[in-house]
Amino acid sequence: MTKPESEWTWKEIPVGNVILEPGNASQYRTGDWKSLKPILDMEKCIHCGLCYIFCPDMAYNLNEEGYFIADLFYCKGCGICAKECPTGAITMVVEEEEK
Amino acid sequence: MGKRVGMEVSIAAAEAVKQASVDVISAYPITPQTHIVEHLSELVANGELDAEFFCVESEHSALSVCVGSEATGARSFTCTSAQGLALMSEITYIASALRLPIVMIIANRTLSAPLSIWNDHSDAMSIRDCGWIQFFVENGQEVYDHVFISYRLAEDRAVLLPAIINMDGFTLSHVIEPFEMIEQEKVDQFLPPYQPLYRLHPDRPITMGAFALPSIFAETKKAQEVAIWSSMPKILETWKAFGDMTGRYYKPIETYKAEDAETLLVTMGSFGETASVAVDRMREEGRSVGLLKIRLWRPFPFEDFRQVALKVKDLVVIDRAISVGGPGGPVASEVKAALYGYDSRPSVYNFVAGISGRDVAPFDFVKMVDKAEIEIEEGNREGYELYGVRE
Numbered sequence: 425m426t427k428p429e430s431e432w433t434w435k436e437i438p439v440g441n442v443i444l445e446p447g448n449a450s451q452y453r454t455g456d457w458k459s460l461k462p463i464l465d466m467e468k469c470i471h472c473g474l475c476y477i478f479c480p481d482m483a484y485n486l487n488e489e490g491y492f493i494a495d496l497f498y499c500k501g502c503g504i505c506a507k508e509c510p511t512g513a514i515t516m517v518v519e520e521e522e523k
Numbered sequence: 524m525g526k527r528v529g530m531e532v533s534i535a536a537a538e539a540v541k542q543a544s545v546d547v548i549s550a551y552p553i554t555p556q557t558h559i560v561e562h563l564s565e566l567v568a569n570g571e572l573d574a575e576f577f578c579v580e581s582e583h584s585a586l587s588v589c590v591g592s593e594a595t596g597a598r599s600f601t602c603t604s605a606q607g608l609a610l611m612s613e614i615t616y617i618a619s620a621l622r623l624p625i626v627m628i629i630a631n632r633t634l635s636a637p638l639s640i641w642n643d644h645s646d647a648m649s650i651r652d653c654g655w656i657q658f659f660v661e662n663g664q665e666v667y668d669h670v671f672i673s674y675r676l677a678e679d680r681a682v683l684l685p686a687i688i689n690m691d692g693f694t695l696s697h698v699i700e701p702f703e704m705i706e707q708e709k710v711d712q713f714l715p716p717y718q719p720l721y722r723l724h725p726d727r728p729i730t731m732g733a734f735a736l737p738s739i740f741a742e743t744k745k746a747q748e749v750a751i752w753s754s755m756p757k758i759l760e761t762w763k764a765f766g767d768m769t770g771r772y773y774k775p776i777e778t779y780k781a782e783d784a785e786t787l788l789v790t791m792g793s794f795g796e797t798a799s800v801a802v803d804r805m806r807e808e809g810r811s812v813g814l815l816k817i818r819l820w821r822p823f824p825f826e827d828f829r830q831v832a833l834k835v836k837d838l839v840v841i842d843r844a845i846s847v848g849g850p851g852g853p854v855a856s857e858v859k860a861a862l863y864g865y866d867s868r869p870s871v872y873n874f875v876a877g878i879s880g881r882d883v884a885p886f887d888f889v890k891m892v893d894k895a896e897i898e899i900e901e902g903n904r905e906g907y908e909l910y911g912v913r914e
Contacts (some may be wrong), residue, residue, distance in 0.1 A: 430738035434745035440622035443730035
């Protein structure tokens with residue numbers, strides 16, 4: 425897909441709405457759903473990976489420095505990571521209030 | 524010319540399905556559709572038809588199987604009536620949106636309650652907006668012919684839509700009529716094997732029936748709506764090709780003694796033949812009455828309809844289904860919509876008659892025309908009534 429679905433005209437839709445490109449659900453921005461977003465306090469993080477394990481959307485990925493970071497394109501803001509974090513390193517913040 | 528035989532209409536319909544070389548039949552028996560699927564199951568069991576016959580546990584599954592089989596590129600057929608159609612209604616919308624060219628015969632029957640096995644159009648009207656191409660045929664030969672017409676049309680790359688052949692239950696399904704059968708070589712020539720545009724195949728995975736967000740849904744419906752309207756020229760082209768092969772030419776709107784008529788009866792389905800007898804009688808009495816028959820219900824042939832209807836003074840529309848709490852019968856609603864905005868439009872008097880198979884004889888059509896003319900004369904130009912109800 426060269427452009428997001430939300431920009432397609434009706435003429436560009438394949439007959440019967442078939443999806444010809446496998447795995448294009450990865451282009452679905454579930455991050456649009458959230459009102460809260462997780463903020464990580466790196467001082468408190470012990471790299472245990474529980475946020476990564478519990479995230480129902482597999483939004484967490486390990487970065488080069490060894491921290492698990494939520495991909496906000498997919499993160500729905502459910503807060504499970506913050507709830508499960510054993511050191512309280514993750515805080516859920518109202519998106520528009522965070523700078 | 525093909526062989527002329529006498530046959531029950533349901534059996535002839537099943538024979539047509541056989542001649543159309545379907546790959547999959549999936550159906551659940553329900554009166555008055557039963558003879559069609561019974562005969563098809565015999566044909567498969569006897570090895571006369573090389574197809575898979577799915578004995579499913581419900582009509583919902585019957586059409587669901589067809590959706591699956593058609594998605595793999597198998598020519599699929601199903602058939603139902605009334606409650607069975609109501610149960611499969613969910614899937615009718617899916618088949619059309621997925622653009623799967625399934626063909627279904629509906630032996631039209633009344634929706635409960637009260638429980639009734641007899642004929643009217645309430646079942647077909649319950650799925651009016653399901654997005655299939657929908658025919659209402661007048662006699663057995665039309666049922667037989669439209670099986671071939673429907674498959675060729677539905678599978679056309681420029682169409683790719685499922686099609687419904689509505690035939691009145693019992694009135695057509697259970698009577699013996701003369702048929703002109705078409706030779707198999709001619710059928711094969713008219714209806715080549717199905718070449719799907721997309722199909723489910725392990726070598727080339729695609730997704731059918733995925734979810735769509737609000738940001739794309741309206742565009743999918745626009746594409747579907749354009750597809751069904753674009754099928755109109757293909758419908759005409761297919762009927763023309765069929766006529767050239769058999770000599771039987773079909774049109775979206777059929778007329779009988781309509782030229783110079785002041786009043787037209789408007790019917791759909793098997794009412795047409797009875798109404799034509801009534802027209803003959805009224806013509807003998809010197810009355811200026813003709814008949815307009817709607818064969819193509821979806822896409823509705825507005826242009827063809829207006830070409831005939833705008834020339835007359837009065838239309839007497841006979842519906843075979845009620846829209847309870849609505850404006851009258853569904854056919855009359857469409858007729859009025861077609862004429863709205865035309866200053867010199869005819870009066871539209873609407874009767875709902877023959878529901879649940881109550882007999883409507885030629886003299887009933889005469890009585891309806893009598894009543895409509897009196898009412899219109901008295902200024903009731905858009906009246907509606909349930910015909911023949913005991914007060």
